[in-house]
Amino acid sequence: MEMVGIHYLAGVPKCHAETGPMKSTQKVLVIGDDSRSFLSTVRSLGRKGIEVHAAPFDFGSAALLSRYIRKVHFVPYYLDGGAEWLATVSQLLRDEQYELVIPCDERALLPLCLHREELGELARLAIPSPTALEMFFDKIKTRELAQSLGVPVAAGRLLNADELAPSVIADIGLPVVVKQPKSYQLPDLYIRSSTSIVRDEPALTACLRKHTNSAEPILLEQMFEGCGVGVSVLCSDGVILQAFEHHRAHELDGSSYYRKSAPLDADRLAAVARMTTAIRYTGLAMFEFKVNVNSRSWILIEVNARPWGSLPLPVSIGIDFPYRLFQLLSEHKESPALNYPIDRYGRNLMLDFWQARLQAELFRGRPTQALAHWGSWLWGFRRLLTGRERHDSCVLDDYRPGVKEVCDLFAGRAKSLRMRVTGKRAPTGTLAQRLRALAASPQASITILFVCQGNINRSSYAEIRARQLFADNAGRFTFTSAGMLPRNRRPSSPEAVKIAAKHGVDMVRHQSRHATRASLDQADLVIAFDETNLRYITARYPDLATQICLLSELDPRQGAATVIADPEGSSVAVFDAVFQTIDTCLLELARIAQPVERAP
Structure with missing residues (x-):
């Protein structure tokens, strides 16, 4: 097996290590948008005076409010071979001349790896070598490598x-x-x-x-009974330059958003070293273990060879992994290992609260246990007063992402309360008024775009059915459909095809389409079906938030803007009910438009 490092830097001149202040021209592109690995990376580099640019998936992310982000760039999804993605990224790297590109999740990392040769000519890429990609991003290969090196696995x-x-x-x-x-x-x-x-x-x-x-x-x-433990490392050609261990303080179904620093376990660190040495790994990685506190036995679960979710904790207590990665790859500087304080806690406030709510559901009908659960959760915040706890998003020097997360939480709770009290959600827009205004306008052609989750059931059915209902006005009204999920050419489900045929709609040849920015901009009216559709559209395109209506606003049986839920995975009876609701709304859509269309 060929053992190679990460240094795919062909055509990029090396930078000499600097001992003075960072140059203002040094720029890094960070791809992602979450409030953990992405935001921690952005803050780490920004605090060192590096100009940070972001290429997010979710343009409504609270993390994008960070004071350390200088520019935000739109990059299309990697679809249909990635030609549009590659052209956009290549031009961006040429225009901005980044020192380094850091992907914070696999959706960003895998395309960079696939096009490492051409993009590596334009900027340094913080991506694993082909060998590391093979070994650390495939759970079976990771398991085989661990077994060959005597690292315990389940x-x-x-x-x-x-x-x-x-x-x-x-x-x-x-x-x-x-x-x-x-x-x-x-x-x-x-x-x-x-x-x-x-x-x-x-x-x-x-x-x-x-x-x-x-x-x-x-x-x-x-199933191995135990609690989650992570050993995080920065490596150069297989050698561990810095290591850090954390233990999960709260854990539910294999996930945790509250953790604490812990002393490095010599055996686990040795196991990590054997694996990084075997493939001569360069870069950041977090090795996830499970430890049985009674027997003290442990196993390796998986490896995250990229910035990881618990990254804010080590950064907050002085183990600045992102900046040291920048020093290693851009300045070829291997900084010495540092000690760190133990029993320091890191919390993702919103996600930890969400997880605590899920755990509280286990005590439904048992108020004493529920009260004890919430009391224990709140008691943990005492560490804020003693300086032993940090929050992932809420920090003094960059407070806006944390404030937005809290505001979003309260806004979401208020919306849920309103729904429970009234049984209705606030309309996204007045669909009837918009349609009448369009129909009364002098424009010769009106395009209506239906958008659902995957464009295989609801929006595809609505597109074809609307064409039937507006057949007399086909010259003026154009109907199309798309899905917010970035997937193309997926057929409709067998249940959808069967029930659609019962309603006189042929969906046999339908192939899904992704709702691109171009398709949304070209539509005179965008009609969605549920809250998920709205979240997808407004997250990626926040400026369109007020331009989208829900089809269910036109359902006279509802009397208000409820939603038309996704029937995917449900019975044919559910599909039938959903398509009947869509028919009812589309009939009302046609009725509203018709009088204006035929006015002299």
Whole structure:
């Protein structure tokens, strides 16, 4: 096996290490938008005087309010071979002359890796080498590498073809962890694979049925009881320059948003060193372990070879991983390892609160236990008073992202309360008024775009059905549809095709389309179906937030703007009800437009 490092820097001149202040011309592009790895990276570099630019997926993200972001750039999704993405990114790198490009998740990292040769001529890329990409971004390959180096992993094996639940249970037991090898992969870059913890035989049977025709291997592992531990490292050619260990303070279903610094365990650090040395790894990585506090045994779970979710904690206590990565890749400077204080806590306030609410649901009907749960959660905030706790978003020198997160939380709670009290949501816009205004306007052609989640059920049905209802005015009204999910050419579900045919709509040949900025701008009226659609559109295109209406505003049976829920994965009866509701709304749409269209 070829062992190579990360230094794909062909055509890019080396920078000499500087001992003085950072040059104002030094610029870095950070791709992402979350309030953990992305925001922590942005703040780390910005505080050192580096000019930081961002290329987000969610343009409504609170993290983009950071004072340390100088510019925000729009980059299209990587679709259909990525030609538009590659042209946009290439031009951006030429125009801005970045010292370094840092991707903060796989959706950004994988396209950079695929086009490392051409983009590596334009800027340094903080991406893993081909060997590291193969070993650390495939759970099966990670497991095989760990086993070959004597690093403990959970007992398990690959799923056999046509295997049934009883044989899996006999061999592995329950609960069983079912893993797909990669969280993200091309060409379906924006579909995240899931890891399932299956606790009984019926659920396992359903899970195995789901993976029956899978084109990729499926990993089965025994459930290892323990708490989550992370060992984070900065490496150069396999050598660990800095290491940091954290333990999860709160944990639910394998996720945590509250953690604390802990002393480095020598055995786990040695295991990490064996793996980084074997592939001569260069860059940042977080090795995730599970530790049984009773037996003190532990196993490796996976490796995140990129900026990771718990990154704000080490940065907040002086282990500045992002800036030291910049020094390593841009200045070829290997800074010495630093010690760090233990029992320092880091909390993602909004996500930890959300997780605490989920845990409180376990105590429904048991007020004493629920009160104790919330009391324990609130008691943890005492560490703020002693300086032993930091928050991921809420920091004094860059307060706006944290303030926006809190405001968004209260706004969301107020909306939910209004929904519970009235049973209705506030209309996104007055669809009837907008349609009448368009119909009365002198413009010769009016384009109406229906947008749902994936453009395989609701919006596709509405597009075809609207054409039927507006057949007499086909010369003036044009109907199209798209989905907010960045996926193209997916067919409608069999249930949708079957029930649509019952309603006289042929969806057999429909292929999904992604709602691009161009398609949204070209529409005179954008009509969505539910809250998820609205969130997707307004997150990526905040300036369109007031230009979108909900189709259900026209449902006279509802009397207000409720939603038309996605029927995907439901029974044919649900599909039938959804299509009936769409028919009702479209009939009203046609009725509203018709008198104006025929006016002399």
